[in-house]
Amino acid sequence: MQFQQIFTTATVCTLAVFMCISCGETLPSATLQQAKTIHEQMDRLSAEVHDELQAAIGLTEVKIEASLENGDSLMAMQMARFESQLGELDVRFHNWESTVVPLPGAECDHDHDHSGEDHEHGHHHSHDHGSSASLEGMSDDAILEIQQALMSELTAMIGMLNDVQVALNLEKKE
Numbered sequence: 001m002q003f004q005q006i007f008t009t010a011t012v013c014t015l016a017v018f019m020c021i022s023c024g025e026t027l028p029s030a031t032l033q034q035a036k037t038i039h040e041q042m043d044r045l046s047a048e049v050h051d052e053l054q055a056a057i058g059l060t061e062v063k064i065e066a067s068l069e070n071g072d073s074l075m076a077m078q079m080a081r082f083e084s085q086l087g088e089l090d091v092r093f094h095n096w097e098s099t100v101v102p103l104p105g106a107e108c109d110h111d112h113d114h115s116g117e118d119h120e121h122g123h124h125h126s127h128d129h130g131s132s133a134s135l136e137g138m139s140d141d142a143i144l145e146i147q148q149a150l151m152s153e154l155t156a157m158i159g160m161l162n163d164v165q166v167a168l169n170l171e172k173k174e
Contacts, residue, residue: 028105028140029140031143035143035146036103039102042150042151042154045154045158046097046154049157049161052161052165053086056086056165056168057083082168085160089164096157099133101133104138
């Protein structure tokens with residue numbers, strides 16, 4: 001009889017452990033973890049790109065004004081070209097940023113809402129982290145692919161910004 005009691009108790013305990021394990025949260029797949037890592041890197045980089053872009057636009061505006069004050073219309077025209085490139089890049093960046101949405105199950109723990117922030121170049125920066133778009137229901141592979149494509153676009157914009165920054169610094173030395 002004791003054997004029966006021990007067996008029943010062990011069976012109940014085993015079932016309780018399995019139920020607790022099955023009711024607990026499952027760990028994300030390696031693919032989803034990789035997507036999360038890319039997403040976090042994009043969040044960090046996009047904040048840096050935004051700040052650098054705003055600084056470059058401000059520097060260009062200062063250089064245009066200084067060139068005009070010095071009567072150097074050639075330099076002012078060159079700076080205006082850089083300002084135009086930066087403006088186009090700014091629009092591209094904000095369009096890209098509006099396509100970035102949180103990963104399924106992830107809470108947005110970073111601040112993208114700068115709607116009250118008025119940049120000197122005349123627009124407001126606002127990022128809602130995809131109020132209408134969602135990655136819910138997509139496969140982990142599809143989510144990873146999207147994150148990789150978004151990172152690729154951000155990397156291309158970083159390269160373009162770097163090219164303009166280099167050109168601006170070269171103009172400064174002349």
